Amino acid sequence: MKFSKVLHAIDLHACGEPGRVIVGGVTDVPGDTMYEKMCFLEREGDDLRKRMLREPRGYPAANCNLVLPSRNPAAAAGFVILEQVEYPLMSGSNTICVVTALIETGMVPSTEPKTELTLETPAGLVTVVADVIDGKVTGVTFENVPAFAVHLDREIDVPELGKVTVDVAWGGMFYVIADAERLGLSLLPDRAGEIARAGEMIKAAAREQLPCAHPENPDVNGVTICVMTGSPSVPGATAKNAVVVSTGQLDWDRPATWTGVLDRSPCGTGTCARMAALHAKGELGLNEDFHHEGILGTIFTGRLVSECKIGDRRAVVPTIRGQAWVTGMAQYVVDPGDPFPNGFTVGDIWGDAMDKPLAH
Numbered sequence: 001m002k003f004s005k006v007l008h009a010i011d012l013h014a015c016g017e018p019g020r021v022i023v024g025g026v027t028d029v030p031g032d033t034m035y036e037k038m039c040f041l042e043r044e045g046d047d048l049r050k051r052m053l054r055e056p057r058g059y060p061a062a063n064c065n066l067v068l069p070s071r072n073p074a075a076a077a078g079f080v081i082l083e084q085v086e087y088p089l090m091s092g093s094n095t096i097c098v099v100t101a102l103i104e105t106g107m108v109p110s111t112e113p114k115t116e117l118t119l120e121t122p123a124g125l126v127t128v129v130a131d132v133i134d135g136k137v138t139g140v141t142f143e144n145v146p147a148f149a150v151h152l153d154r155e156i157d158v159p160e161l162g163k164v165t166v167d168v169a170w171g172g173m174f175y176v177i178a179d180a181e182r183l184g185l186s187l188l189p190d191r192a193g194e195i196a197r198a199g200e201m202i203k204a205a206a207r208e209q210l211p212c213a214h215p216e217n218p219d220v221n222g223v224t225i226c227v228m229t230g231s232p233s234v235p236g237a238t239a240k241n242a243v244v245v246s247t248g249q250l251d252w253d254r255p256a257t258w259t260g261v262l263d264r265s266p267c268g269t270g271t272c273a274r275m276a277a278l279h280a281k282g283e284l285g286l287n288e289d290f291h292h293e294g295i296l297g298t299i300f301t302g303r304l305v306s307e308c309k310i311g312d313r314r315a316v317v318p319t320i321r322g323q324a325w326v327t328g329m330a331q332y333v334v335d336p337g338d339p340f341p342n343g344f345t346v347g348d349i350w351g352d353a354m355d356k357p358l359a360h
Contacts, residue, residue, distance in 0.1 A: 005025070005051075005333065005334040006025050006331055006332070006333050007022050007024065007025035007026070007052075007331065007332045007333075008022070008023055008024030008025050008329075008330075008331055009021060009022045009023065009024075009052075009064075009329070009330050009331075009332060010023055010101040010104075010105060010326060010328075010329055011326070011327045011328040011329070011330065012097040012100055012101060012324045012325060012326050012327060013097070013264070013265075013324060013325060013327060014092075014093035014094075014096040014097050014100075014265050014322055014323065014324040015093070015264075015265040015266060015294060015296070015298035015299070015300065015322050015323065015324075016264035016265050016294060016295075016296040016298050017061075017063065017093040017263055017264040017265035017267075018061060018062055018063060018264070019063050019064075019065060019093055019094045019096070019097030019098070019324065020052065020058075020062065020063065020064045020065065020097075021064075021065045021067060021079075021097055021098050021101040021102075022052070022064065022065065022066045022067060023067050023101060023102075023105065023107060026048070026066060026068070028068055028069055029041060029045065029066075029068055029080070032071055033071070033072075033120070033122075034068070034070065034078040034079070034080060034120045034121055034122045035089070035122040035123075035217075037068060037078070037080055037122075038080045038081075038087050038089075038122040041066075041080060041082075041087065042087050047341075047342045048066070048082070049064070049082040049087075050342040050343050051332075051334070051341065051342045051343050052064045052082065052332065052343075053082060053083070053084055053343070054342070054343030054344055054345055055343055055344055055345065055346070056340075056343065057332055057343060058343065059349070060084065060247040060259075060261045060349055060350060061245075061261045061262075061264065062084075063081070063082070063083055063091070063093070063094055064081075064082040064083075065079045065080070065081055065082065065094050065097065065098050066079060066080045066082065067079050067098065067101075067102070067107075068080065070119075070120040072120050072125065074118050074125060075118050075119055075120040075125060076102075076108045076117045076118060076119060077102060077107070077108060077119055077120070078119060078120035078121070079094075079098050079119065079120075079121065080122060081094050081121070081122070083245065084245065084246065084247045084248075085224070085246045085247065085248065086173075086224055087122070088122075088172065088173050088224075088269070089121065089122040089123035089145075089172055089173065089220060090121050090122070090123035090126070090144065090145055090171075090172030090173070090269055091172065091173075091268065091269055092142075092144070092172070092265075092267060092268010092269050092270075092271065092272070092300065092320045092322070093263070093265040093267065093268055093322070093324075095119070095121070095126060095128070095140070095142055095268065096140045096142075096268070096320075096322045096323065096324045097324045098119065099117075099119070099128050099130055099137065099140045099142070099324075100130075100137040100140065100323075100324040100325075100326065101324075101326070103115060103130055103132060103137050104135065104136065104137055104326060110130070110132050110135075111132070112132045112133060112134075113131060113132060113133060114129055114130065114131060114132065115129070115130045115132050116128065116129050116130075117130070121145075123145045123172055124145050126142050126143065126144065126145070127142065127143045128140060128141070128142045128143075129141045129142075137323070137324070138323060139321060139322070139323050140321065140322060140323065140324065141319055141320070141321040142319065142320060143305070143317060143318075143319050144171070144172060144268070144269070144272050144317070144318045144319065144320060145172060146308050146310050146315035146316065146317050146318075147169065147170055147171045147172075147272040147273055147275065147276035147315060147316055147317075147318050148169065148170050148276050148280075148310055148313045148314065148315035148316070149167060149168070149169045149170075149276050149277045149279075149280035150168045150169060150170065150174070150210075150212040150313075151166070151167060151168040151210045151212070152167050152277065152280060152281060153165055153167065153281075154166055154167070154168070154210055156202075156205045156206055156209045156210060157205060157209070158201050158202055158205040159201055159205070160201065161183060161198060161201060161202070164178055164182075164183070164202055164205075165178075165179070165182075166178045166202065166206055166210075167277040168206060168210050168212055168223060169273035169274070169276045169277040169280075170212075170214065170273060170276070171268075171269040171270060171271070171272030171273030171274070171275075171276060171318070172268075172269030172272060172273075173224055173225050173269055173273075174212050174220075174221070174222060174223045174224060174225070174273075175223065175225050175226065175227050175243075175269075175270055175273040175274075176202055176203055176206035176207075176210070176223045176225075176226050176227070177226075177227045177229060177273065177274055177277055178199075178202050178226065178227070178228055178229070179228075179229050179230070180195065180198075180228040180229060180230045180242065181229075181230050181231065183198055185198060185228065185230075186230070187228065187230040187233075187240050187241070187242045187295060188295075189295055189296065192242075192261075192262050192295065195228055195242050195244065195262060196244050196259075196260040196261060196262055197260070198228070198244075199226035199228050199242075199243075199244025199260055200226070200244060200246060200259065200260040202226050203223055203224070203225065203226040203244065203246070203260075206223045206226075207222050207223045207224075210223065214310075215310050215311025215312060215313055216310060216311055224246070225243060225244065225245060225246070225270070226243065226244040226260075227241050227242075227243050227244075227267070227270045227273065227274055228241060228242045228243070228244065229241050229274070230242075232291075232293050233293065233297065234293055234297045234299070236291055236299070237291045237292070237293035237299055238289075238290050238291045238292065238293075239274075239290070239291075239292060239293065240292075240293040240294075241266060241267065241270060241271070241274065241292060241293070241294065242262050242263070242294070242295045243262065243263035243267040243270045244260045244261075244262060244263075245260060245261055245262070245263055246259070246260050247259045247260060247261055247350055247351060248345075248350060248351050259350065259351025262295050263294070263295075264294065264295065264296055265294050265296075265298060265300065265322070266292040266293060266294035266298060266299060266300040266322070267292075267294065267300070268300055268302075268320040268322065271290065271292040271300050271302045271318075271320060272302060272318040272320065274292070275290050275302050275304055275316070275318055276304075276315070276316055276318070278290075279304055279316050280314070284304065285304070286304050286305065286306065286307070286316075287303060287304070287305065288303065288304070289301055289302075289303055290302040290303065290304075298322075299322075300320055300321065300322040301320070301321040301322075302318055302319065302320050302321075303318065303319045304316045304317070304318050305317050305318070305319055
């Protein structure tokens with residue numbers, strides 16, 4: 001049997017969120033930076049994202065990362081993040097999965113008890129400290145790109161929900177942040193469907209009513225993801241959240257098709273965005289641990305370590321700490337006779353997630 005497009009991958013989860021890491025089968029992608037490589041994949045190589053995230057190789061909550069060589073001499077490696085409706089510039093849970101995969105497979109040299117390295121993401125360089133014991137990564141702390149608030153305490157009109165007060169902040173993606181409890185929602189796994197649907201409606205409304213663009217890259221614009229906040233439920237947590245990730249574009253004429261899934265982790269970039277908004281309101285200072293609980297009760301620990309400026313915006317530099325676990329190793333192939341070489345989606349679990357333009 002002859003197979004084509006053989007990919008070697010490590011499957012992991014970071015505090016619950018799946019993060020497949022492709023470590024072989026794609027030698028490189030055109031571009032001088034990870035951002036340029038990301039743009040090439042979006043333009044010319046989107047079949048890879050579809051193949052790895054759709055059925056039968058993926059499912060709505062799946063994420064994937066493509067490890068690539070970096071031309072930046074400061075970086076040990078680079079990676080591009082592949083998600084269901086966008087190529088995010090940065091992702092916390094995916095970064096933790098990539099670091100864990102690179103160290104535990106020996107693709108990058110490690111030292112115990114701590115390994116320091118720098119990775120290149122489409123958002124820029126990210127410095128990492130990994131705790132390593134007997135070859136196992138027991139914790140990953142990374143310094144994220146600067147985070148900043150764009151809109152604070154703004155009221156938007158949301159279909160079915162009415163007027164909702166939200167913040168919008170950048171943490172690696174543009175997040176709209178809303179209080180779930182004010183909407184009568186509890187952040188519990190068995191309420192995930194309600195949370196996801198409300199988050200999708202809030203995201204779409206914020207995208208239309210609260211424009212935003214990155215000061216250093218205006219091509220990166222618009223809210224693409226939603227943080228629903230609530231009170232903590234596990235000892236030691238500062239706050240709780242559920243991040244709603246889209247699986248398809250919204251069709252306002254068919255609200256039953258609005259689809260999203262919850263990030264299974266506490267969400268690294270979402271935590272950074274929330275910390276930036278809280279700091280802008282004077283509710284979170286520098287060098288304070290922010291223990292952010294996710295929908296499964298797991299925790300990422302965030303901290304704002306300094307202030308800076310991004311363009312004309314006041315920003316903060318956040319760190320995130322979490323852990324990932326390897327769940328499997330696999331080779332993914334395409335059979336020449338497969339009628340679905342790039343996978344498929346079906347409306348029972350994907351909703352309106354067929355071929356649509358990517359979010360940005």
